[in-house]
Amino acid sequence: MTDHDTQGRLTSRSIRSFVIRNGRLTKAQAVAMQNLLPLYGIDYNEDQLLDFSSLFETKSHGKTVNPVWLEIGFGNGDALLDMASRYPDTNFIGIEVHEPGVGQALMGIESNALTNVKIIQHDAMEVLQHMVPAASLNRVLLFFPDPWRKKRHFKRRIVQTEFIELVANKLEPGGVLHCATDWQDYAEWMLEKLQASEQLDNNSATGTYCERPEWRTNTRFEQRGERLGHSVFDLLYSKPRPT
Numbered sequence: 001m002t003d004h005d006t007q008g009r010l011t012s013r014s015i016r017s018f019v020i021r022n023g024r025l026t027k028a029q030a031v032a033m034q035n036l037l038p039l040y041g042i043d044y045n046e047d048q049l050l051d052f053s054s055l056f057e058t059k060s061h062g063k064t065v066n067p068v069w070l071e072i073g074f075g076n077g078d079a080l081l082d083m084a085s086r087y088p089d090t091n092f093i094g095i096e097v098h099e100p101g102v103g104q105a106l107m108g109i110e111s112n113a114l115t116n117v118k119i120i121q122h123d124a125m126e127v128l129q130h131m132v133p134a135a136s137l138n139r140v141l142l143f144f145p146d147p148w149r150k151k152r153h154f155k156r157r158i159v160q161t162e163f164i165e166l167v168a169n170k171l172e173p174g175g176v177l178h179c180a181t182d183w184q185d186y187a188e189w190m191l192e193k194l195q196a197s198e199q200l201d202n203n204s205a206t207g208t209y210c211e212r213p214e215w216r217t218n219t220r221f222e223q224r225g226e227r228l229g230h231s232v233f234d235l236l237y238s239k240p241r242p243t
């Protein structure tokens with residue numbers, strides 16, 4: 001698929017929720033990219049569905065028995081590493097496009113000797129579309145996604161109907177999509193789009209936001225938001241189990 005159609009118009013593929021910033025890698029991050037990415041990274045391959053039972057160590061009768069949580073846009077990996085340390089019986093896939101963040105997370109995986117984390121450096125939308133099997137994820141975590149504050153950039157927000165449908169398809173029954181943001185306008189946008197979903201149910205008794213669950217780490221983006229006096233909004237939606 002290309003970024004332009006035959007008339008030269010932009011296609012939805014070209015609207016990305018990120019801009020690749022040319023952040024410089026520290027020397028340690030560069031070394032991690034070279035030495036650790038082959039160990040803990042998964043190459044993007046649009047023709048290859050992930051097989052969690054061969055990716056992760058914990059197996060029973062050849063199948064992964066541990067749940068898989070997938071974090072989109074993990075930044076420097078603070079939450080990812082913290083969750084992976086606190087929940088050793090859960091497997092984690094972290095997706096991020098920003099190379100210094102990927103390098104930093106790789107260093108953390110190595111120094112904490114984590115065996116339950118894999119990293120994919122690629123657009124999460126494409127990873128979900130092409131590499132994640134249907135009904136395979138126990139949680140999809142989206143913490144403090146870029147808010148794209150200007151109206152003309154709203155189309156870049158990752159939370160769109162297409163994203164919600166895609167995530168709903170990849171969650172196992174009972175699985176949860178958890179989004180958090182400190183940007184009220186984006187929280188309201190997420191709420192509107194998620195409430196409209198016929199595939200996911202809001203976990204909030206009030207039909208709005210939830211209390212912060214204990215698995216969500218307080219990341220640096222959240223701390224920055226708190227310093228600016230922002231509230232934080234957690235949205236948790238479950239895929240119903242068949243009755």
Ligand SMILES: C[S@@+](CC[C@H](N)C(=O)[O-])C[C@H]1O[C@@H](n2cnc3c(N)ncnc32)[C@H](O)[C@@H]1O
Binds near residue numbers: 018095097142220
């Ligand atoms: C505002 S930062 C938040 C980082 C982290 N979740 C935190 O709370 O500290 C958003 C991150 O999402 C990443 N990102 C945005 N869209 C993405 C996509 N489609 N696939 C992978 N990463 C993405 C960006 O590169 C950026 O690092």
